[in-house]
Each structure stands twice: as C-alpha cells, then as structure tokens.
Amino acid sequence: MKKYDLVVVGAGTLGTFHAYHALLSGKSVLLIEKDSEPIEATVRNFGQVVPSGQALDTWFEHGRKSLNIYKNFQSKHNISARQNGSYYFASDDQEMALLEEMRALFKIKDYASTLLPKKSCFERFPNLNTEYYKGGLFFPDEISVEPRTMVHQVREMLIKHFGLHFMNNTVVNGCDIKNGICEVSTAGNEIIYAEKVAICSGHEFKILYPEIFKKSNMKICKLNMMQTFPLPEIKLSGNILSGLSIRRYDSFKSCNSYPILQTPDWQKPYSKWGIHILFKQAINGSIIIGDSHEYADADENAKLSVGIDMEINELILKESKRILNLPNWKIQNYWAGYYAQAADGGVFEHSIQDKIFISTGIGGKGMTTGAGYSQQRIHDIFK
Numbered sequence: 001m002k003k004y005d006l007v008v009v010g011a012g013t014l015g016t017f018h019a020y021h022a023l024l025s026g027k028s029v030l031l032i033e034k035d036s037e038p039i040e041a042t043v044r045n046f047g048q049v050v051p052s053g054q055a056l057d058t059w060f061e062h063g064r065k066s067l068n069i070y071k072n073f074q075s076k077h078n079i080s081a082r083q084n085g086s087y088y089f090a091s092d093d094q095e096m097a098l099l100e101e102m103r104a105l106f107k108i109k110d111y112a113s114t115l116l117p118k119k120s121c122f123e124r125f126p127n128l129n130t131e132y133y134k135g136g137l138f139f140p141d142e143i144s145v146e147p148r149t150m151v152h153q154v155r156e157m158l159i160k161h162f163g164l165h166f167m168n169n170t171v172v173n174g175c176d177i178k179n180g181i182c183e184v185s186t187a188g189n190e191i192i193y194a195e196k197v198a199i200c201s202g203h204e205f206k207i208l209y210p211e212i213f214k215k216s217n218m219k220i221c222k223l224n225m226m227q228t229f230p231l232p233e234i235k236l237s238g239n240i241l242s243g244l245s246i247r248r249y250d251s252f253k254s255c256n257s258y259p260i261l262q263t264p265d266w267q268k269p270y271s272k273w274g275i276h277i278l279f280k281q282a283i284n285g286s287i288i289i290g291d292s293h294e295y296a297d298a299d300e301n302a303k304l305s306v307g308i309d310m311e312i313n314e315l316i317l318k319e320s321k322r323i324l325n326l327p328n329w330k331i332q333n334y335w336a337g338y339y340a341q342a343a344d345g346g347v348f349e350h351s352i353q354d355k356i357f358i359s360t361g362i363g364g365k366g367m368t369t370g371a372g373y374s375q376q377r378i379h380d381i382f383k
C-alpha cells in the first residue's frame with residue numbers, strides 16, 4: 001500500500017504551488033486533476049503578477065513572496081515569467097492623487113515604484129491616448145506570466161526534477177479519515193492513501209464537502225475577457241492598469257483620499273458590472289483585454305449567464321478605445337473565466353481533524369499571491 005505524505009486535489013495554481021512547497025520540504029506528493037489538464041481560472045486569466053494592487057498587509061506580502069518564487073523558478077527553468085513591470089495610469093486628478101499617496105505607502109515598505117509624468121508615459125507608451133492619462137505609477141519589479149502555459153511548465157518541472165506524481169482525468173469524489181490515515185477515493189473507484197490531503201478545488205463546490213462550501217458564504221465570480229489578433233507593430237510591455245483599476249484594487253483603499261473618491265455618472269454601468277480595464281500583451285503580440293465581475297452564491301452558479309454578455313464587452317471595448325490607440329480592434333477570442341471568492345475577500349480555509357485542509361476562494365489575486373500563500377499554508381499543514 002503506497003501512502004503519500006500529501007495528496008493535493010486540483011492542479012490549478014494553488015494546488016500546483018501547494019505541491020511545490022511540500023516537495024521542497026522533502027514530502028512525497030501526488031497531485032490529482034479532474035481534467036486532462038487544468039483548464040479553469042489558472043489558465044483563463046491575465047497572468048498579471050501585481051502585488052502593488054493587493055491589500056497592504058498579508059496579501060501584498062504573499063504577492064511579494066510569489067514574485068521571488070516565480071523569479072527563482074525562471075532563473076532555472078522557463079516558466080514564461082517576464083519582468084517588465086506594472087503601470088497604473090490615472091485618468092483624472094483624484095486617481096493621480098491616489099497614485100502619489102500609493103507611492104509614499106510603498107516607499108515605507110521599501111517596494112520600488114516611480115511616478116511617471118505625462119511626458120514619460122508618452123515616451124514609454126506612444127500608443128496610449130494622451131487625452132486619457134494625467135500620469136502614471138510604475139512598479140519595475142513586477143512580472144507577468146503566460147497563463148495558458150505557466151502552470152503546465154511548473155508542473156512538468158516538478159515531475160521531472162522533484163519527483164511529483166501526477167494523475168489527470170481523475171475526479172476525486174470522496175475523502176475520509178480512517179484509523180488516522182486519509183483515504184482519497186476517485187470516480188474510477190481507486191483509493192489512495194495519504195498522511196494529509198490539501199483540497200485546492202477552485203470553484204468546484206459540489207463534489208467534495210458541498211455542505212461546508214454551502215455554509216461558507218463563498219461566491220463564484222464570472223469574468224469576461226477578450227484577446228486581439230497579434231499586433232506585432234505595437235509594443236505594450238508590462239501589466240497595464242487603468243484609472244478604473246486604481247478605483248477597484250485593494251491597495252488603494254489604504255490611501256487617505258480613497259474614501260472621498262467621487263464616481264462620475266458615466267462610470268455607473270462600469271461599477272454595476274465590476275468592470276475595470278487591464279491590458280497585457282501576450283508573447284505572440286496579441287493584446288489581452290478585460291475584465292468584468294458578476295457574482296453568484298456558491299450553491300447558485302446557474303444564476304450566472306451562460307453566454308458571453310456582449311453588453312459588458314461593448315462597455316469594456318468602449319473604455320479600452322478611450323485608453324489605447326490600436327491599428328485595429330479585431331478580436332480573435334472572447335472567453336469567460338470563473339473563480340471562487342471567499343466571503344471576507346481573503347481566502348477560504350477549513351481543516352478536518354488536522355488531516356484534510358481546504359484552501360480555495362483566493363479570488364482575483366491567485367496568480368499574484370498563490371505561490372507565496374501556498375508556502376505559508378504548507379508550513380501550517382505540516383507544522
């Protein structure tokens with residue numbers, strides 16, 4: 001009977017980095033994924049790794065740790081991480097004031113940033129519409145990853161160099177503790193034994209422990225995304241965040257002037273759909289544009305519309321065209337992504353007899369903070 005030190009359920013970014021940190025501490029690890037490869041939030045997102053946008057306590061620190069983890073990986077194995085920084089562009093005086101305050105707050109944390117006057121914004125980004133921005137704030141240490149490949153590259157590397165065992169196309173449909181040993185059962189009637197189990201099942205709330213998720217007040221969030229055809233003549237390096245992102249991201253809520261921020265009338269439909277505008281140029285030259293946020297309770301996912309809502313996409317494109325000049329706006333791809341969001345905006349954690357540990361609901365910050373958060377969680381699981 002083979003018994004693993006840790007079985008991880010779910011091979012998204014949380015599951016993969018849980019596996020990584022456990023392997024680093026010498027544990028034997030099996031990672032189980034229900035699909036042929038992970039196809040949920042972890043591969044549908046922007047791939048922006050932006051600690052500067054996170055709440056200035058724990059989540060910023062998890063993001064900062066994640067940056068180091070990604071960079072350390074990238075120095076040894078290609079995982080598609082590119083250090084080209086993050087840029088926030090303020091569209092009015094209130095947002096500009098927030099950028100200035102934010103720079104001061106990050107200075108205290110010894111986290112590098114540079115205020116960019118309008119002229120420097122233009123020199124770096126001639127394709128940004130000069131009428132849109134007042135100025136910008138640049139975080140040179142931040143990175144982006146390619147979501148369609150990163151988690152697969154990390155997993156392959158863990159299999160090859162760290163001895164990770166991986167089972168795909170395997171739905172875990174039960175997890176019990178018998179005589180102090182975890183028994184993980186699969187839809188294929190296999191039983192796998194483990195000392196401990198980490199459940200990182202994203203927004204899948206129905207297969208394992210539905211009663212716990214029902215009580216959790218967790219939400220499921222649907223996001224609309226789109227991607228242009230490759231535009232090699234455009235150079236849009238780094239993570240690009242707009243005025244609406246400044247208004248939305250948690251870090252800015254620590255600024256003194258945040259509570260007096262006014263919402264102009266034209267922004268009301270944007271607030272209704274939780275739209276803020278982000279851009280990232282993928283390695284193939286296409287530009288990824290998003291996003292919006294629609295929420296439903298964990299046990300009411302059918303309330304989220306089935307299709308891609310074009311009213312939302314039109315709003316996204318309208319504001320994107322105010323920010324950026326592109327030679328054409330032909331869209332190659334529209335898609336929706338879904339993530340689980342813990343009720344308190346942090347992460348949902350639950351443990352059963354100090355043996356089975358659920359970690360999900362990291363929300364819209366998993367690519368930024370998941371690697372660092374998983375390190376802390378694995379430390380707690382094996383302490």
Ligand SMILES: Cc1cc2nc3c(=O)[nH]c(=O)nc-3n(C[C@H](O)[C@H](O)[C@H](O)COP(=O)(O)OP(=O)(O)OC[C@H]3O[C@@H](n4cnc5c(N)ncnc54)[C@H](O)[C@@H]3O)c2cc1C
Pocket residue numbers: 009010011012013014015032033034035037038039040041042043044045046047048049050170171172173200201202203204207208223224225290291336337338339360361362363364365366367368369
């Ligand atoms: C459109 C979009 C844009 C985003 N942009 C960003 C961004 O730029 N930066 C950022 O920091 N974050 C971003 N996020 C958030 C980020 O993608 C998520 O926080 C993160 O991917 C969540 O990872 P996860 O491992 O918890 O979940 P998931 O990626 O959903 O992975 C969970 C995995 O568990 C598997 N699973 C579930 N149940 C079982 C079972 N019973 N048996 C076996 N396998 C199971 C699933 O198949 C899935 O592969 C974005 C999210 C979306 C949707």
